[in-house]
Amino acid sequence: MPSFDIVSKVDMQEVDNAVNQTVKEIAQRYDFKGSKSEITQEKDSIKVLADDDFKLKAVIDILQSKFFKRGISIKALQYGKAENASGGMVRQIITIQQGVSKEKGKEIIAVIKESKIKVQAQIQDEQVRVTGKNRDDLQETIALLKGKDLDIEMQFVNFRE
Known part of the structure; x- marks a missing residue:
């Protein structure tokens, strides 16, 4: 996945x-x-x-x-x-600020769930892992988060097929 x-x-x-x-x-x-x-x-x-x-x-x-x-x-x-x-x-x-805090992680997950994109997000230590069935949904999620102003510097790493 x-x-x-x-x-x-x-x-x-x-x-x-x-x-x-x-x-x-x-x-x-x-x-x-x-x-x-x-x-x-x-x-x-x-x-x-x-x-x-x-x-x-x-x-x-x-x-x-x-x-x-x-x-x-x-x-x-x-x-x-x-x-x-x-x-x-x-x-x-x-x-x-280094790492995604729990509060910001919950905020990111709420934004993703609100969008109704078919992906799952979970907090892992100081990062948020997003998984989905296809790559297009993940790219749509990245575009959505880049467009939102969440008062946190985000990098999208470790993209895997």
Whole structure:
């Protein structure tokens, strides 16, 4: 029976490159001269520290543009709440989403069932497996999901006959 998997993966090397480019641009820009703004990457998150809300927003805009240029979807980022840090600075933690969460998996399955396409979908760990009797139904399902805005970066992999 033909099947494919819906996954959500981000190339962490590209994320690292985008963060490094953002750091370089912050160091060169005139509006950041004398600013203590910084951006650091942990395992699956990015910590942004800035002087005020305006600079925080500017750093995040630069980061998003670097992500876009490197082919990383902005949907893979989950923004935490901006909070006050020591010294009158503002901190925000951005989490990089890896894998399809259970809630998003249920949402994807609901969209597939709503469409009445003759396929079955099930959640397996951090991915959703879709199986059907023929390839056309699976391709129709992929087209349907690409057309929906589910606030998650999806890749369709492991297509098998």
